[in-house]
Amino acid sequence: RYFNMIKSMFFNKGLFIFDDSINGIVNLIDNIEMREVDILPLTSDCTMIEDAKRLLGQGCLSTRCFDPIKILDEEIGLLRNGLAEWSARIGECAIDGRTVKEHLAMPGFNISTWWLGLLSEKNPLKTNAFFRIAQTRAIKKILKAGSYDMCLIAAADKNLREAVKSVCRSLNVRVKSLKERPKNETTRLRSLVSGLGIIGDVISIVAYAARAFQRGVIARRLLGQIEGRSPRRPSLLFITYFPMVEKDASLKGVFRNKYAAGLQDKLKELNIEVAWLVMYVPELGDYTYKDAVYMVRDFVQNSEKLFMTEEFFTMRHLFRSLALWFRQLMVGRYLFNCIDKSRLLSDPVGEESIPFVKSLWDRSFYGTTAINGIIHYLIFREAFKKISNINDCLYYCEMQAWEKALNAAKRECAPHVRTIGFLHTSFSKNDFQYLYDKRELGPTDGIKTMPLPDILACNGDLPCAYFEDRGFRNVKKVEALRHIYLSDILSTEDLPARERRRPLLLVAGSIDKVESMNLVRMALSAFPKTGSLEVWFKGHPCMPMKRLFRDMGIEAPDGRDYKICVDDIYSCLKKAWALLVPTSTVAIEALAFGCEVIVPVFPDSMLMNPLADFEGYHHKVRSAEELASAMGHIIDGYRLHSPDEYRRFLKRYWSLNKDLNGWESLLLSKRKQKVEVGAML
Numbered sequence: 038r039y040f041n042m043i044k045s046m047f048f049n050k051g052l053f054i055f056d057d058s059i060n061g062i063v064n065l066i067d068n069i070e071m072r073e074v075d076i077l078p079l080t081s082d083c084t085m086i087e088d089a090k091r092l093l094g095q096g097c098l099s100t101r102c103f104d105p106i107k108i109l110d111e112e113i114g115l116l117r118n119g120l121a122e123w124s125a126r127i128g129e130c131a132i133d134g135r136t137v138k139e140h141l142a143m144p145g146f147n148i149s150t151w152w153l154g155l156l157s158e159k160n161p162l163k164t165n166a167f168f169r170i171a172q173t174r175a176i177k178k179i180l181k182a183g184s185y186d187m188c189l190i191a192a193a194d195k196n197l198r199e200a201v202k203s204v205c206r207s208l209n210v211r212v213k214s215l216k217e218r219p220k221n222e223t224t225r226l227r228s229l230v231s232g233l234g235i236i237g238d239v240i241s242i243v244a245y246a247a248r249a250f251q252r253g254v255i256a257r258r259l260l261g262q263i264e265g266r267s268p269r270r271p272s273l274l275f276i277t278y279f280p281m282v283e284k285d286a287s288l289k290g291v292f293r294n295k296y297a298a299g300l301q302d303k304l305k306e307l308n309i310e311v312a313w314l315v316m317y318v319p320e321l322g323d324y325t326y327k328d329a330v331y332m333v334r335d336f337v338q339n340s341e342k343l344f345m346t347e348e349f350f351t352m353r354h355l356f357r358s359l360a361l362w363f364r365q366l367m368v369g370r371y372l373f374n375c376i377d378k379s380r381l382l383s384d385p386v387g388e389e390s391i392p393f394v395k396s397l398w399d400r401s402f403y404g405t406t407a408i409n410g411i412i413h414y415l416i417f418r419e420a421f422k423k424i425s426n427i428n429d430c431l432y433y434c435e436m437q438a439w440e441k442a443l444n445a446a447k448r449e450c451a452p453h454v455r456t457i458g459f460l461h462t463s464f465s466k467n468d469f470q471y472l473y474d475k476r477e478l479g480p481t482d483g484i485k486t487m488p489l490p491d492i493l494a495c496n497g498d499l500p501c502a503y504f505e506d507r508g509f510r511n512v513k514k515v516e517a518l519r520h521i522y523l524s525d526i527l528s529t530e531d532l533p534a535r536e537r538r539r540p541l542l543l544v545a546g547s548i549d550k551v552e553s554m555n556l557v558r559m560a561l562s563a564f565p566k567t568g569s570l571e572v573w574f575k576g577h578p579c580m581p582m583k584r585l586f587r588d589m590g591i592e593a594p595d596g597r598d599y600k601i602c603v604d605d606i607y608s609c610l611k612k613a614w615a616l617l618v619p620t621s622t623v624a625i626e627a628l629a630f631g632c633e634v635i636v637p638v639f640p641d642s643m644l645m646n647p648l649a650d651f652e653g654y655h656h657k658v659r660s661a662e663e664l665a666s667a668m669g670h671i672i673d674g675y676r677l678h679s680p681d682e683y684r685r686f687l688k689r690y691w692s693l694n695k696d697l698n699g700w701e702s703l704l705l706s707k708r709k710q711k712v713e714v715g716a717m718l
Contacts, residue, residue: 049073051187052180053089054201056641057082058193076102077179079172079192081555081639083562083661103179105640106659112171112178113643117467119385120167124156125474126383132375140368141402142484143361146414148445149484150365153410153438154401157487159469160437161643162549164400166196166393167469168643173200173390180208188212196392203389235366238403242362245405249347249412250355252317252326256348259330263349266342268426272310273704274454276432276443279315279345280322280329287332290339296433296461296519303697309704312342312427314420316439320579349419350412358415362408369402406438413439417446427454428707434458434490436470444488448481455707458490460500461519463622463647463690475508494703496520497691515699517691519622522607524693526629527684540672541571543602543613543632546585547620548577552642553585556619559637561591562661563668566598570668573602575609577621615671617664624648624655625690628683633671635664653677654686 050073057080074093078086086102093100128138128151138151151157155164180188188210190201198214205212260266277294286293292313294301304311317329324332333343373395381398382388400406421427430447434440440458447454464471477487493509495501496517505512544560546553557574564572574594576582582601586593594600602609606623610616616627617635624634624646634655636646648655654677658664678686692699 050183050185051075051189052077052183052185053093053189054079054176055085055089055191056080056193057085058191074100075179075183075185076100077105077176078102079105079641081558081641083558104659105175106638108175108178109171109640110638110644112174113168113467116167116171116174116385117469117472120159120469121472121474121477123383123386124159125477126380127156127376128477130376130380132372137372137376138484140372141365143411143414144364146445147449147483148414148442148488150402150407150410151484152441152445152487153407153414155397155406156401158436158438159472161467161469161645163406164397165194166397169194169197169200169393170386170390171643172197173204173393174387176201177204177208177387177389180204180210185210190214196396199392200389203391207389238366241405242408243359245408246355246358246362246412249350250352252345252347253350255327256330256333256345259334260337260345260348263344263423264425266312266337266344267424268310268312268342270310271426271428272312272342273304274312274314274424274427274430276314276316276430278318278321278433280324280332281318282332287336290335292336292339292341292343299521299695299697300518300700303700304704307701307704310342312344312424314344314346314424316346344420344424346413346416346420349416349423351419354412354415354419358408358411361411365407365411366403369398369407373398410438410442414442414446417443418450421446421451421454427451429455429457429704431457431459432490433461434493440490441488444490448488455492456490457492457494457703459494459515459518460496460504461517462496463625464500464503465620465645465647466650467643467645471504472507478508478510480510492703497689499690513699513703514692515703516694516697520626520691521693521695523626523629523687523691524695527688527693539569539571540614540668541573541612542668543609543616544572544574545606545609545616545618545621545623546574546576546580546582547618548579549620549642550580550585550588552619552639553577553580554589555639555642556617556637557582557585557589557591559658559661559664560617563664570598570672572599573609573613574600575602575606615668618646620645622647625687628654628687631680631683633676635667637664651686654683 052075054077076086076089076093078089080086090100090102129136132140138149141151142149155166159167161167188201188205190198190212191214192198202212202214275294275297277297280287281295283293283295283298301311315333317326319326330345333345336343378391381394382391386394430443432440432443444456447456473487478489479486489510491511493504493512494515495504495512496515498514501512501514542560542564544556546556553576560572560574564570574582576585583593606626610623610627610630610632613627613630613632615633615635616623617637618624618627619637619639619642624636625648627634634648636644636649636655636657638644638657638659646655649657656667656677658667
């Protein structure tokens with residue numbers, strides 16, 4: 038029915054935009070009667086793209102397919118360059134004599150929920166809004182340059198369809214959009230709830246807060262009194278995700294943090310007692326919340342001092358969080374109605390991006406993202422009050438909302454405690470959550486500046502230089518705890534011996550499901566018959582390959598040429614000749630093993646590979662054909678750099694001193710300051 042009007046009309050030139058949400062391309066383009074049709078695919082499905090080219094070519098005099106990756110890369114760069122200032126301008130926008138930050142200050146507390154929302158956090162792993170803005174800007178650029186009569190868009194994202202319609206109206210281009218019905222009951226339910234407006238918001242928020250309270254009840258019942266687990270002498274509070282533990286040790290009732298076991302040993306050597314505040318993350322294992330609490334109880338019974346975040350969330354906090362959220366809902370709606378929309382849509386965003394900005398605003402101040410920050414703030418306030426004898430607080434730093442809530446709660450309830458945010462992994466230039474205007478990073482100034490840790494501990498020279506250059510204060514270099522194992526590899530003169538003479542491509546997935554699916558499709562398309570090549574698939578811990586293949590409707594490989602690797606990543610990299618990896622720190626780890634790193638770029642996800650920021654240290658591929666060509670060159674002996682140069686780069690990126698001298702100096706510095714002050718007195 039979408040093409041009834043098109044049948045009776047004749048257009049000279051059209052632009053066809055589509056993603057992989059449609060079941061088939063045939064029905065969409067059978068009745069397009071144009072002399073020229075340009076194709077802009079927003080999908081990595083090469084079969085769908087080829088079908089579109091073939092079918093359109095049968096009825097048109099001219100068909101051209103744009104390379105969306107090249108266009109998007111430019112637009113993402115422009116967005117990245119102006120995003121920090123754009124966000125800061127919104128927070129400082131004055132309404133009724135007060136800034137947005139001041140309006141969103143929580144009554145009775147020294148924090149603004151502005152810092153807890155996505156408009157401030159800008160985390161592309163939590164929202165695709167920024168990627169969609171870049172896509173819209175790219176589409177606008179193509180439409181302006183192409184003199185099109187018609188634009189047809191088939192995309193699942195409602196906001197993207199609305200943004201493209203807005204672009205077309207501004208350019209006097211006729212537009213038609215198609216959409217698919219949600220394909221599963223969960224998606225339909227979410228669409229129904231979101232369609233209820235404020236009633237849907239209330240339902241979601243009450244359910245979210247009630248779940249946090251229910252978990253708190255379980256934790257308090259099974260773990261007992263908080264006071265009995267508090268340290269008896271000055272200690273370090275280590276906040277970590279759970280169950281991120283070493284399995285072999287946990288079976289014996291011993292708590293070993295998976296990514297900080299070496300630091301645990303160092304703390305014991307320095308006679309620094311540790312208390313652990315753990316945050317349950319279901320993606321880290323096949324554990325229910327109750328299973329995780331039982332595991333914590335086993336550790337506590339073995340004299341470990343562990344606490345779960347939810348046990349500090351009581352009935353009083355439940356009602357207070359709901360009241361604070363409801364106030365924020367009213368204030369947020371009022372602010373959005375009053376704010377100067379030109380501020381919201383100024384460069385680098387653009388006026389056609391209002392659907393995405395509205396979505397960011399809603400998620401920042403009305404949805405579960407909003408109450409999540411409030412709940413964590415109340416939890417950390419209570420934790421600092423009830424866990425006694427804490428001198429330092431160490432946590433994994435990723436610039437998320439809960440971290441800002443932590444630092445604000447510390448600032449108010451335990452100013453004597455020193456917070457240390459540890460940048461524990463790698464980062465990409467497209468990790469927008471690390472981009473802030475330098476005015477937001479100034480000295481502590483109530484609600485005006487972002488709640489930052491007292492120390493930002495970076496795991497190497499390159500990360501330190503990156504964050505210092507962007508205006509972060511008190512940046513200190515420490516060792517990269519997760520990657521210390523690489524020091525043994527780097528200390529050997531020779532590369533690890535290849536255990537197999539047959540060339541091996543290791544395909545390492547990411548935490549993002551869409552990206553991992555695209556990765557698998559690219560590898561299987563590039564090597565339908567491997568011949569002399571082996572292809573191994575290794576999933577991210579939160580996205581196992583067997584589950585991914587099942588969800589894709591593909592039989593999991595288990596043969597001579599293809600297989601799913603169940604070994605640890607260390608063992609896989611020792612055997613690999615090359616690594617195909619999207620968003621993952623494994624890209625940098627592979628350099629220690631002399632692997633050539635191949636970075637895939639997809640048109641439907643943002644490139645966030647940390648090694649992609651360093652030209653000359655990776656092979657960038659945009660299609661299955663380019664992957665096959667790159668792997669062929671590698672098999673023939675081609676290398677971008679010598680293994681020694683790869684290792685030199687890795688040593689600049691991460692500090693890998695097994696003695697942990699950087700950590701020792703940092704952790705003892707506060708103690709030394711106290712001794713020096715005492716001597717002066």
